Amino acid sequence: MASQQPRFGVVTDPEILKRLAEYRGVWVYAEVDDNQLTNVSLELLAAARYVAQKTKEDVSAVLVGYGIERFARDLIVHGADRVYLIQDEKLKLYVSDAYTEAVSQLVLAKKPSIFLFGANRNARDLASRVAGRVNTGLAADCIQLEVNENGQLEQIRPDFGGKELSVVLTPKHRPQLTTIRPGSYKPLPADYNRSGIVESFEPRLAEQHSRIKVIKSVRERLDPKEDLEKAKVIVAGGMGLRNKDNFKLLHQLAELFEGGAVAGTRSVCEKGWLPHHLQVGQSGKTVSPKLYFAVGLSGAIQHLVGMQNSEVIVAINIDKEAPIFKVCTYGIVGDLFEVVPLLIDEIKRVRIERTLTKESVKAESAGER
Structure with a gap:
Protein backbone atom coordinates (compact mmCIF):
# COMPACT_ATOMS: atom_id res chain seq x y z
CA MET A 1 0.00 0.00 0.00
CA ARG A 211 23.94 55.69 -1.02
CA ILE A 212 21.74 56.84 -3.92
CA LYS A 213 20.93 60.53 -4.22
CA VAL A 214 17.97 61.68 -6.32
CA ILE A 215 19.09 64.89 -8.02
CA LYS A 216 15.96 65.60 -10.03
CA SER A 217 12.66 63.86 -10.72
CA VAL A 218 11.06 64.41 -14.13
CA ARG A 219 7.52 63.13 -14.56
CA GLU A 220 5.83 62.34 -17.84
CA ARG A 221 2.34 63.81 -17.77
CA LEU A 222 -0.28 61.62 -19.38
CA ASP A 223 -3.16 63.12 -21.30
CA PRO A 224 -6.17 62.61 -18.97
CA LYS A 225 -7.87 60.83 -21.87
CA GLU A 226 -5.08 58.23 -21.80
CA ASP A 227 -5.04 57.56 -18.07
CA LEU A 228 -6.77 54.17 -18.16
CA GLU A 229 -6.58 53.58 -14.41
CA LYS A 230 -8.74 56.66 -13.78
CA ALA A 231 -11.06 56.36 -16.78
CA LYS A 232 -14.74 55.85 -15.98
CA VAL A 233 -15.52 54.56 -19.46
CA ILE A 234 -13.12 52.58 -21.65
CA VAL A 235 -13.67 51.67 -25.29
CA ALA A 236 -11.25 48.85 -26.11
CA GLY A 237 -10.58 47.51 -29.58
CA GLY A 238 -9.03 44.32 -30.89
CA MET A 239 -7.81 42.96 -34.20
CA GLY A 240 -11.38 43.13 -35.51
CA LEU A 241 -10.74 46.84 -36.16
CA ARG A 242 -8.48 45.70 -39.07
CA ASN A 243 -6.20 48.76 -39.09
CA LYS A 244 -5.05 51.81 -37.16
CA ASP A 245 -7.32 54.30 -38.94
CA ASN A 246 -10.45 52.46 -37.85
CA PHE A 247 -9.71 53.31 -34.22
CA LYS A 248 -11.12 56.76 -35.04
CA LEU A 249 -14.50 55.10 -34.67
CA LEU A 250 -13.71 54.07 -31.09
CA HIS A 251 -12.45 57.58 -30.29
CA GLN A 252 -15.79 58.97 -31.50
CA LEU A 253 -17.61 56.65 -29.10
CA ALA A 254 -15.30 57.39 -26.16
CA GLU A 255 -15.67 61.15 -26.64
CA LEU A 256 -19.38 60.87 -25.91
CA PHE A 257 -18.59 60.05 -22.28
CA GLU A 258 -16.99 62.23 -19.64
CA GLY A 259 -13.85 60.41 -18.57
CA GLY A 260 -13.90 58.21 -21.69
CA ALA A 261 -10.69 56.60 -22.97
CA VAL A 262 -9.64 54.27 -25.79
CA ALA A 263 -7.61 51.12 -25.15
CA GLY A 264 -6.49 48.04 -27.01
CA THR A 265 -5.34 44.45 -26.77
CA ARG A 266 -1.72 43.34 -26.82
CA SER A 267 -1.86 42.50 -30.54
CA VAL A 268 -3.21 45.96 -31.33
CA CYS A 269 -0.44 47.70 -29.41
CA GLU A 270 2.29 45.46 -30.82
CA LYS A 271 1.17 46.42 -34.32
CA GLY A 272 1.51 50.08 -33.37
CA TRP A 273 -2.17 50.90 -33.77
CA LEU A 274 -2.16 52.26 -30.20
CA PRO A 275 0.74 53.14 -27.86
CA HIS A 276 1.70 50.48 -25.32
CA HIS A 277 0.50 52.48 -22.32
CA LEU A 278 -3.04 51.96 -23.65
CA GLN A 279 -2.79 48.17 -23.55
CA VAL A 280 -5.19 46.31 -21.25
CA GLY A 281 -4.45 42.78 -20.15
CA GLN A 282 -1.91 40.45 -18.59
CA SER A 283 1.12 42.37 -19.88
CA GLY A 284 -0.64 45.76 -19.84
CA LYS A 285 -2.94 47.68 -17.50
CA THR A 286 -5.54 46.24 -15.15
CA VAL A 287 -8.63 48.46 -15.16
CA SER A 288 -12.04 48.55 -13.50
CA PRO A 289 -14.13 51.32 -15.08
CA LYS A 290 -17.86 51.74 -14.66
CA LEU A 291 -18.37 50.88 -18.33
CA TYR A 292 -16.12 48.83 -20.63
CA PHE A 293 -16.80 48.41 -24.34
CA ALA A 294 -15.03 45.37 -25.82
CA VAL A 295 -15.14 45.98 -29.55
CA GLY A 296 -13.84 43.50 -32.10
CA LEU A 297 -11.81 41.54 -29.56
CA SER A 298 -12.25 37.85 -28.83
CA GLY A 299 -11.75 37.94 -25.07
CA ALA A 300 -8.67 35.80 -24.61
CA ILE A 301 -7.82 35.12 -20.95
CA GLN A 302 -4.74 37.38 -21.30
CA HIS A 303 -7.10 40.31 -21.94
CA LEU A 304 -9.82 39.28 -19.51
CA VAL A 305 -7.53 39.38 -16.47
CA GLY A 306 -7.03 43.07 -17.15
CA MET A 307 -10.68 44.14 -17.37
CA GLN A 308 -12.93 41.53 -15.77
CA ASN A 309 -13.61 43.75 -12.72
CA SER A 310 -15.36 46.39 -14.83
CA GLU A 311 -18.86 47.17 -13.51
CA VAL A 312 -20.57 46.82 -16.89
CA ILE A 313 -19.05 45.12 -19.94
CA VAL A 314 -20.58 45.61 -23.39
CA ALA A 315 -19.18 43.23 -26.02
CA ILE A 316 -19.50 43.76 -29.77
CA ASN A 317 -18.24 40.93 -31.95
CA ILE A 318 -19.30 39.24 -35.18
CA ASP A 319 -18.36 35.81 -33.80
CA LYS A 320 -21.12 34.57 -31.48
CA GLU A 321 -18.69 31.98 -30.04
CA ALA A 322 -16.15 34.60 -28.93
CA PRO A 323 -15.12 34.05 -25.26
CA ILE A 324 -15.89 37.69 -24.44
CA PHE A 325 -19.60 36.85 -24.51
CA LYS A 326 -19.13 34.55 -21.50
CA VAL A 327 -18.08 37.43 -19.24
CA CYS A 328 -19.93 40.43 -20.65
CA THR A 329 -22.98 42.11 -19.13
CA TYR A 330 -24.48 42.84 -22.54
CA GLY A 331 -23.47 41.26 -25.82
CA ILE A 332 -24.14 42.35 -29.39
CA VAL A 333 -23.42 39.86 -32.16
CA GLY A 334 -22.80 41.88 -35.28
CA ASP A 335 -20.37 43.72 -37.51
CA LEU A 336 -18.70 46.41 -35.39
CA PHE A 337 -18.56 48.73 -38.40
CA GLU A 338 -22.36 48.68 -38.46
CA VAL A 339 -23.05 48.43 -34.73
CA VAL A 340 -20.73 51.15 -33.39
CA PRO A 341 -22.00 53.95 -35.71
CA LEU A 342 -25.58 53.01 -34.77
CA LEU A 343 -24.61 53.08 -31.10
CA ILE A 344 -23.01 56.52 -31.49
CA ASP A 345 -26.09 57.89 -33.26
CA GLU A 346 -28.44 56.45 -30.63
CA ILE A 347 -26.45 57.92 -27.72
CA LYS A 348 -26.48 61.32 -29.42
CA ARG A 349 -30.23 61.08 -30.09
CA VAL A 350 -31.04 60.17 -26.48
CA ARG A 351 -28.91 63.01 -25.17
CA ILE A 352 -30.61 65.53 -27.47
CA GLU A 353 -34.02 64.30 -26.30
CA ARG A 354 -33.01 64.66 -22.66
CA THR A 355 -31.69 68.17 -23.27
CA LEU A 356 -34.92 69.21 -25.01
CA THR A 357 -37.00 67.72 -22.19
CA LYS A 358 -35.01 69.62 -19.56
CA GLU A 359 -35.36 72.87 -21.50
CA SER A 360 -39.10 72.28 -21.88
CA VAL A 361 -39.51 71.70 -18.13
CA LYS A 362 -37.55 74.89 -17.38
CA ALA A 363 -39.71 76.88 -19.81
CA GLU A 364 -42.93 75.55 -18.23
CA SER A 365 -41.66 76.39 -14.74
CA ALA A 366 -40.78 79.91 -15.86
CA GLY A 367 -44.24 80.35 -17.41
CA GLU A 368 -46.01 79.29 -14.21
CA ARG A 369 -44.18 81.99 -12.30
Whole structure:
Protein backbone atom coordinates (compact mmCIF):
# COMPACT_ATOMS: atom_id res chain seq x y z
CA MET A 1 0.00 0.00 0.00
CA ALA A 2 1.46 3.35 -1.08
CA SER A 3 2.18 5.84 1.67
CA GLN A 4 0.14 9.04 1.67
CA GLN A 5 2.09 12.14 0.72
CA PRO A 6 1.59 15.22 2.93
CA ARG A 7 -0.65 17.81 1.36
CA PHE A 8 1.21 20.78 -0.06
CA GLY A 9 1.18 23.82 2.17
CA VAL A 10 0.06 22.04 5.34
CA VAL A 11 2.47 22.80 8.19
CA THR A 12 2.63 20.34 11.09
CA ASP A 13 6.04 21.10 12.61
CA PRO A 14 5.28 22.56 16.09
CA GLU A 15 8.34 24.82 16.03
CA ILE A 16 7.26 26.40 12.72
CA LEU A 17 3.67 26.74 13.93
CA LYS A 18 4.86 28.45 17.10
CA ARG A 19 6.93 30.92 15.06
CA LEU A 20 4.09 31.65 12.63
CA ALA A 21 1.71 32.37 15.53
CA GLU A 22 3.87 35.37 16.47
CA TYR A 23 2.75 37.19 13.31
CA ARG A 24 -0.62 38.97 13.29
CA GLY A 25 -2.25 41.66 11.21
CA VAL A 26 -2.90 42.51 7.58
CA TRP A 27 -0.78 45.39 6.27
CA VAL A 28 -0.83 47.48 3.12
CA TYR A 29 1.91 49.71 1.78
CA ALA A 30 0.33 53.14 1.26
CA GLU A 31 2.25 54.93 -1.45
CA VAL A 32 2.44 58.70 -1.91
CA ASP A 33 3.36 59.72 -5.44
CA ASP A 34 3.54 63.25 -6.83
CA ASN A 35 2.34 64.53 -3.43
CA GLN A 36 -0.84 62.44 -3.67
CA LEU A 37 -1.98 59.18 -2.11
CA THR A 38 -2.11 56.66 -4.95
CA ASN A 39 -5.42 55.06 -5.86
CA VAL A 40 -3.89 51.60 -5.61
CA SER A 41 -3.26 52.27 -1.90
CA LEU A 42 -7.03 52.53 -1.39
CA GLU A 43 -7.56 49.42 -3.54
CA LEU A 44 -5.15 47.51 -1.30
CA LEU A 45 -7.14 48.56 1.76
CA ALA A 46 -10.26 47.02 0.18
CA ALA A 47 -8.33 43.79 -0.44
CA ALA A 48 -6.95 43.87 3.11
CA ARG A 49 -10.39 44.31 4.67
CA TYR A 50 -11.68 41.34 2.66
CA VAL A 51 -8.82 39.17 3.86
CA ALA A 52 -8.95 40.46 7.45
CA GLN A 53 -12.63 39.60 7.67
CA LYS A 54 -11.66 35.97 7.10
CA THR A 55 -8.53 35.92 9.28
CA LYS A 56 -10.08 38.03 12.09
CA GLU A 57 -7.13 40.43 12.12
CA ASP A 58 -6.76 44.20 12.11
CA VAL A 59 -5.79 46.17 9.01
CA SER A 60 -2.82 48.55 9.13
CA ALA A 61 -1.41 50.91 6.52
CA VAL A 62 2.29 51.74 6.31
CA LEU A 63 2.86 55.34 5.24
CA VAL A 64 6.44 56.28 4.39
CA GLY A 65 7.91 59.64 3.40
CA TYR A 66 8.33 63.13 4.79
CA GLY A 67 5.55 65.62 5.60
CA ILE A 68 2.89 63.02 4.78
CA GLU A 69 0.94 62.77 8.03
CA ARG A 70 -2.09 64.43 6.40
CA PHE A 71 -2.77 61.24 4.41
CA ALA A 72 -3.29 59.11 7.54
CA ARG A 73 -6.92 60.20 7.89
CA ASP A 74 -7.67 59.22 4.27
CA LEU A 75 -6.33 55.74 4.96
CA ILE A 76 -8.44 55.34 8.10
CA VAL A 77 -11.72 56.38 6.46
CA HIS A 78 -11.02 53.91 3.64
CA GLY A 79 -10.47 50.92 5.93
CA ALA A 80 -7.27 51.13 8.00
CA ASP A 81 -7.55 50.44 11.73
CA ARG A 82 -4.02 51.71 12.30
CA VAL A 83 -1.53 53.78 10.32
CA TYR A 84 2.19 53.32 10.90
CA LEU A 85 3.79 56.63 10.05
CA ILE A 86 7.46 56.51 9.06
CA GLN A 87 8.86 59.99 8.46
CA ASP A 88 12.41 61.07 7.84
CA GLU A 89 13.97 63.68 5.58
CA LYS A 90 15.97 60.85 3.94
CA LEU A 91 12.62 59.39 2.84
CA LYS A 92 11.31 62.51 1.11
CA LEU A 93 11.81 60.84 -2.30
CA TYR A 94 11.73 57.12 -3.01
CA VAL A 95 15.22 55.62 -2.70
CA SER A 96 15.43 51.81 -2.60
CA ASP A 97 18.06 51.46 0.15
CA ALA A 98 16.47 53.85 2.63
CA TYR A 99 12.88 52.72 2.08
CA THR A 100 13.87 49.04 2.29
CA GLU A 101 15.70 49.58 5.57
CA ALA A 102 12.89 51.63 7.12
CA VAL A 103 10.07 49.25 6.15
CA SER A 104 12.09 46.14 7.03
CA GLN A 105 12.81 47.48 10.51
CA LEU A 106 9.07 48.05 11.02
CA VAL A 107 8.20 44.53 9.79
CA LEU A 108 10.76 42.91 12.09
CA ALA A 109 9.52 44.97 15.03
CA LYS A 110 5.75 44.50 14.58
CA LYS A 111 5.54 41.14 12.74
CA PRO A 112 2.52 41.32 10.42
CA SER A 113 1.08 38.11 9.02
CA ILE A 114 0.27 39.59 5.59
CA PHE A 115 1.75 42.57 3.75
CA LEU A 116 0.24 43.84 0.49
CA PHE A 117 1.95 46.11 -2.04
CA GLY A 118 0.74 47.60 -5.32
CA ALA A 119 2.24 46.09 -8.45
CA ASN A 120 3.65 49.36 -9.74
CA ARG A 121 7.21 50.52 -10.31
CA ASN A 122 8.43 51.60 -6.88
CA ALA A 123 6.26 49.27 -4.81
CA ARG A 124 7.41 46.22 -6.79
CA ASP A 125 11.00 47.20 -6.15
CA LEU A 126 10.36 47.76 -2.46
CA ALA A 127 8.36 44.55 -1.93
CA SER A 128 11.06 42.34 -3.43
CA ARG A 129 13.79 43.99 -1.38
CA VAL A 130 11.80 43.76 1.86
CA ALA A 131 11.04 40.08 1.19
CA GLY A 132 14.74 39.38 0.85
CA ARG A 133 15.61 41.40 3.94
CA VAL A 134 13.09 39.71 6.25
CA ASN A 135 13.60 36.24 4.73
CA THR A 136 10.17 35.51 3.31
CA GLY A 137 8.58 34.79 -0.06
CA LEU A 138 6.85 37.14 -2.50
CA ALA A 139 3.96 36.44 -4.87
CA ALA A 140 4.07 39.02 -7.66
CA ASP A 141 1.37 40.54 -9.88
CA CYS A 142 -1.59 38.90 -8.15
CA ILE A 143 -5.15 39.71 -9.16
CA GLN A 144 -7.09 38.03 -6.35
CA LEU A 145 -6.66 36.96 -2.73
CA GLU A 146 -8.42 34.24 -0.77
CA VAL A 147 -7.88 32.52 2.58
CA ASN A 148 -7.88 28.72 2.70
CA GLU A 149 -9.11 26.38 5.43
CA ASN A 150 -5.68 26.49 7.09
CA GLY A 151 -5.80 30.26 7.40
CA GLN A 152 -3.13 30.71 4.73
CA LEU A 153 -3.28 33.47 2.15
CA GLU A 154 -3.99 32.15 -1.34
CA GLN A 155 -2.27 34.54 -3.71
CA ILE A 156 -3.80 34.13 -7.16
CA ARG A 157 -1.92 35.30 -10.24
CA PRO A 158 -2.01 34.71 -14.01
CA ASP A 159 0.71 32.48 -15.46
CA PHE A 160 1.84 31.21 -18.87
CA GLY A 161 0.90 34.43 -20.63
CA GLY A 162 -2.39 34.59 -18.77
CA LYS A 163 -3.56 31.17 -19.95
CA GLU A 164 -3.74 29.78 -16.42
CA LEU A 165 -4.22 31.04 -12.88
CA SER A 166 -1.79 29.86 -10.23
CA VAL A 167 -2.33 29.83 -6.45
CA VAL A 168 0.79 30.77 -4.50
CA LEU A 169 1.21 29.90 -0.81
CA THR A 170 3.85 30.98 1.70
CA PRO A 171 3.33 28.20 4.26
CA LYS A 172 6.48 28.38 6.40
CA HIS A 173 7.46 32.04 6.40
CA ARG A 174 5.94 35.34 7.43
CA PRO A 175 4.84 37.84 6.49
CA GLN A 176 3.05 36.62 3.37
CA LEU A 177 4.12 39.30 0.88
CA THR A 178 2.09 40.04 -2.24
CA THR A 179 2.07 42.63 -4.99
CA ILE A 180 -1.41 43.24 -6.44
CA ARG A 181 -2.08 44.68 -9.86
CA PRO A 182 -3.77 48.10 -9.82
CA GLY A 183 -7.44 47.80 -10.69
CA SER A 184 -7.86 44.32 -9.20
CA TYR A 185 -9.93 45.69 -6.30
CA LYS A 186 -12.20 48.70 -5.96
CA PRO A 187 -11.65 51.14 -3.08
CA LEU A 188 -14.23 51.02 -0.31
CA PRO A 189 -16.47 54.09 0.06
CA ALA A 190 -15.09 56.56 2.57
CA ASP A 191 -16.60 56.12 6.04
CA TYR A 192 -15.96 59.34 7.93
CA ASN A 193 -17.30 57.82 11.14
CA ARG A 194 -14.37 55.40 11.30
CA SER A 195 -11.67 56.01 13.88
CA GLY A 196 -8.16 54.62 13.94
CA ILE A 197 -4.74 54.88 15.53
CA VAL A 198 -1.79 56.74 14.02
CA GLU A 199 1.49 55.36 15.37
CA SER A 200 4.84 56.90 14.52
CA PHE A 201 7.86 54.66 13.95
CA GLU A 202 11.38 56.05 13.82
CA PRO A 203 13.76 53.84 11.81
CA ARG A 204 17.49 53.89 12.36
CA LEU A 205 18.85 55.13 9.04
CA ALA A 206 22.61 55.37 8.65
CA GLU A 207 24.56 56.93 5.78
CA GLN A 208 24.92 53.57 4.01
CA HIS A 209 21.13 53.50 3.67
CA SER A 210 21.26 56.61 1.49
CA ARG A 211 23.94 55.69 -1.02
CA ILE A 212 21.74 56.84 -3.92
CA LYS A 213 20.93 60.53 -4.22
CA VAL A 214 17.97 61.68 -6.32
CA ILE A 215 19.09 64.89 -8.02
CA LYS A 216 15.96 65.60 -10.03
CA SER A 217 12.66 63.86 -10.72
CA VAL A 218 11.06 64.41 -14.13
CA ARG A 219 7.52 63.13 -14.56
CA GLU A 220 5.83 62.34 -17.84
CA ARG A 221 2.34 63.81 -17.77
CA LEU A 222 -0.28 61.62 -19.38
CA ASP A 223 -3.16 63.12 -21.30
CA PRO A 224 -6.17 62.61 -18.97
CA LYS A 225 -7.87 60.83 -21.87
CA GLU A 226 -5.08 58.23 -21.80
CA ASP A 227 -5.04 57.56 -18.07
CA LEU A 228 -6.77 54.17 -18.16
CA GLU A 229 -6.58 53.58 -14.41
CA LYS A 230 -8.74 56.66 -13.78
CA ALA A 231 -11.06 56.36 -16.78
CA LYS A 232 -14.74 55.85 -15.98
CA VAL A 233 -15.52 54.56 -19.46
CA ILE A 234 -13.12 52.58 -21.65
CA VAL A 235 -13.67 51.67 -25.29
CA ALA A 236 -11.25 48.85 -26.11
CA GLY A 237 -10.58 47.51 -29.58
CA GLY A 238 -9.03 44.32 -30.89
CA MET A 239 -7.81 42.96 -34.20
CA GLY A 240 -11.38 43.13 -35.51
CA LEU A 241 -10.74 46.84 -36.16
CA ARG A 242 -8.48 45.70 -39.07
CA ASN A 243 -6.20 48.76 -39.09
CA LYS A 244 -5.05 51.81 -37.16
CA ASP A 245 -7.32 54.30 -38.94
CA ASN A 246 -10.45 52.46 -37.85
CA PHE A 247 -9.71 53.31 -34.22
CA LYS A 248 -11.12 56.76 -35.04
CA LEU A 249 -14.50 55.10 -34.67
CA LEU A 250 -13.71 54.07 -31.09
CA HIS A 251 -12.45 57.58 -30.29
CA GLN A 252 -15.79 58.97 -31.50
CA LEU A 253 -17.61 56.65 -29.10
CA ALA A 254 -15.30 57.39 -26.16
CA GLU A 255 -15.67 61.15 -26.64
CA LEU A 256 -19.38 60.87 -25.91
CA PHE A 257 -18.59 60.05 -22.28
CA GLU A 258 -16.99 62.23 -19.64
CA GLY A 259 -13.85 60.41 -18.57
CA GLY A 260 -13.90 58.21 -21.69
CA ALA A 261 -10.69 56.60 -22.97
CA VAL A 262 -9.64 54.27 -25.79
CA ALA A 263 -7.61 51.12 -25.15
CA GLY A 264 -6.49 48.04 -27.01
CA THR A 265 -5.34 44.45 -26.77
CA ARG A 266 -1.72 43.34 -26.82
CA SER A 267 -1.86 42.50 -30.54
CA VAL A 268 -3.21 45.96 -31.33
CA CYS A 269 -0.44 47.70 -29.41
CA GLU A 270 2.29 45.46 -30.82
CA LYS A 271 1.17 46.42 -34.32
CA GLY A 272 1.51 50.08 -33.37
CA TRP A 273 -2.17 50.90 -33.77
CA LEU A 274 -2.16 52.26 -30.20
CA PRO A 275 0.74 53.14 -27.86
CA HIS A 276 1.70 50.48 -25.32
CA HIS A 277 0.50 52.48 -22.32
CA LEU A 278 -3.04 51.96 -23.65
CA GLN A 279 -2.79 48.17 -23.55
CA VAL A 280 -5.19 46.31 -21.25
CA GLY A 281 -4.45 42.78 -20.15
CA GLN A 282 -1.91 40.45 -18.59
CA SER A 283 1.12 42.37 -19.88
CA GLY A 284 -0.64 45.76 -19.84
CA LYS A 285 -2.94 47.68 -17.50
CA THR A 286 -5.54 46.24 -15.15
CA VAL A 287 -8.63 48.46 -15.16
CA SER A 288 -12.04 48.55 -13.50
CA PRO A 289 -14.13 51.32 -15.08
CA LYS A 290 -17.86 51.74 -14.66
CA LEU A 291 -18.37 50.88 -18.33
CA TYR A 292 -16.12 48.83 -20.63
CA PHE A 293 -16.80 48.41 -24.34
CA ALA A 294 -15.03 45.37 -25.82
CA VAL A 295 -15.14 45.98 -29.55
CA GLY A 296 -13.84 43.50 -32.10
CA LEU A 297 -11.81 41.54 -29.56
CA SER A 298 -12.25 37.85 -28.83
CA GLY A 299 -11.75 37.94 -25.07
CA ALA A 300 -8.67 35.80 -24.61
CA ILE A 301 -7.82 35.12 -20.95
CA GLN A 302 -4.74 37.38 -21.30
CA HIS A 303 -7.10 40.31 -21.94
CA LEU A 304 -9.82 39.28 -19.51
CA VAL A 305 -7.53 39.38 -16.47
CA GLY A 306 -7.03 43.07 -17.15
CA MET A 307 -10.68 44.14 -17.37
CA GLN A 308 -12.93 41.53 -15.77
CA ASN A 309 -13.61 43.75 -12.72
CA SER A 310 -15.36 46.39 -14.83
CA GLU A 311 -18.86 47.17 -13.51
CA VAL A 312 -20.57 46.82 -16.89
CA ILE A 313 -19.05 45.12 -19.94
CA VAL A 314 -20.58 45.61 -23.39
CA ALA A 315 -19.18 43.23 -26.02
CA ILE A 316 -19.50 43.76 -29.77
CA ASN A 317 -18.24 40.93 -31.95
CA ILE A 318 -19.30 39.24 -35.18
CA ASP A 319 -18.36 35.81 -33.80
CA LYS A 320 -21.12 34.57 -31.48
CA GLU A 321 -18.69 31.98 -30.04
CA ALA A 322 -16.15 34.60 -28.93
CA PRO A 323 -15.12 34.05 -25.26
CA ILE A 324 -15.89 37.69 -24.44
CA PHE A 325 -19.60 36.85 -24.51
CA LYS A 326 -19.13 34.55 -21.50
CA VAL A 327 -18.08 37.43 -19.24
CA CYS A 328 -19.93 40.43 -20.65
CA THR A 329 -22.98 42.11 -19.13
CA TYR A 330 -24.48 42.84 -22.54
CA GLY A 331 -23.47 41.26 -25.82
CA ILE A 332 -24.14 42.35 -29.39
CA VAL A 333 -23.42 39.86 -32.16
CA GLY A 334 -22.80 41.88 -35.28
CA ASP A 335 -20.37 43.72 -37.51
CA LEU A 336 -18.70 46.41 -35.39
CA PHE A 337 -18.56 48.73 -38.40
CA GLU A 338 -22.36 48.68 -38.46
CA VAL A 339 -23.05 48.43 -34.73
CA VAL A 340 -20.73 51.15 -33.39
CA PRO A 341 -22.00 53.95 -35.71
CA LEU A 342 -25.58 53.01 -34.77
CA LEU A 343 -24.61 53.08 -31.10
CA ILE A 344 -23.01 56.52 -31.49
CA ASP A 345 -26.09 57.89 -33.26
CA GLU A 346 -28.44 56.45 -30.63
CA ILE A 347 -26.45 57.92 -27.72
CA LYS A 348 -26.48 61.32 -29.42
CA ARG A 349 -30.23 61.08 -30.09
CA VAL A 350 -31.04 60.17 -26.48
CA ARG A 351 -28.91 63.01 -25.17
CA ILE A 352 -30.61 65.53 -27.47
CA GLU A 353 -34.02 64.30 -26.30
CA ARG A 354 -33.01 64.66 -22.66
CA THR A 355 -31.69 68.17 -23.27
CA LEU A 356 -34.92 69.21 -25.01
CA THR A 357 -37.00 67.72 -22.19
CA LYS A 358 -35.01 69.62 -19.56
CA GLU A 359 -35.36 72.87 -21.50
CA SER A 360 -39.10 72.28 -21.88
CA VAL A 361 -39.51 71.70 -18.13
CA LYS A 362 -37.55 74.89 -17.38
CA ALA A 363 -39.71 76.88 -19.81
CA GLU A 364 -42.93 75.55 -18.23
CA SER A 365 -41.66 76.39 -14.74
CA ALA A 366 -40.78 79.91 -15.86
CA GLY A 367 -44.24 80.35 -17.41
CA GLU A 368 -46.01 79.29 -14.21
CA ARG A 369 -44.18 81.99 -12.30
